[in-house]
Each structure stands twice: as C-alpha cells, then as structure tokens.
Amino acid sequence: MCRKVGVDPLASRKGFWAEILGIGDYYFELGVVILEVCVESRASNGGLLDLDDLLFAVQERKKRHGINVAMDDVERAIEKLKVLGSGMRIVNVGKKRFVQSVPGEISHDHMSLFEVAQARGGRLVPRDACNALAWSSERVQCATDELLRNGMVWVDEAAGEDVEYWFPALALHGG
Secondary structure (H helix, E strand, C coil), X not given: CCHHXXXXXXXXXXXXXXXXXXXXXXXXXXXXHHHHHHHHHHHHHCCXXXXXXXXXHHHHHHHCCCCCCCHHHHHHHHHHHHHHCCCCEEEEECCEEEEECCCCCXXXXXXXXXXXXXXXXXXXXXXXXXXXXXXXXXXXXXXXXHHHHCCCCEEECCCCCXXXXXXXXXXXCCC
16 A cells, blocks of 8 residues: 555654654754744844745745645744744734744733834834833833844934834834
C-alpha cells in the first residue's frame, strides 16, 4: 500500500527539531523561513510584522520550489515555534493580525496604545492617548517606555512641542 502512494516507511525519519517541536519537516522548514523573514524585517517594523505581509514573503520564497503556502500553514508553524520561547506569537491589533517576533509580553496597556496609534496612522502623541484612554500621563509614559525598549515604538523628539511615538508596523500600512 505504501508503494502505491509513493511513501517509503523505512526512509521516514524524525530528527532532533521534529522531536522538540512536535512537527515534521514541512513545518520545520516553514518555521525557519518565517523566522528568517521576521528577523530580516525587524529593523523596519519593530518586531511586529503584518501577518498578510509575512504570508506574502513566505509564499515568494517557497514558490521558487513549487510549494504553495496557506495562511493556515503559517499559523500552525508559528504555533509550533512557541516551544522555543516567548518571542513568536500572533497578536491582534484592532482588526489586523501581526506576528510578534521580539521576546516579551504585550500587555493590555500596550495593546490599547497600539489601537490608539492604529486609528492615527501609526502615530501616537501621549496627550492624545491620555484623552482617548482616560489614563494618566505616567501610565502612558510607562507603557510607551517599555515598547520603546523593545524596539516596537520609535520616538520622534523633533515633532514639535509634543514628543511623538511611531509604531512602524502600523505606520507602514497606514494603521
């Protein structure tokens, strides 16, 4: 029966990563491509990559080898990569989904700031966030400082009288 479908059961192997991640070669190789795309784009998006952009980049790399990749494949591979640590996961910001490829948790406060910035094309002025969220300036500052340390937010001190923060992953797509 195996010969009819072109499978050699003696040639099947499970390597080190397949055992650790609990996946076969396809998802392991897909995970490697996903990691490469995320690391290569981190400087321009702060470690938060639009899931649709990731899918497009992965499809471009894999189609050279005649392999079709679906969104479900990407999501499964990312789920399997979680065993390596907290650096890879899918997060929702408003109606968009992103892959977080930097270690650390995105708290409820961070997500709230992302949503305010998303409505403003990726730009956040702390005063506006205080008004929109009914938060103190200290709470906004604490959350933006942590995002700044993680590289997920950029600061623009030359913006005028108020400091502005830019969320590159959101600004690249107009929020």
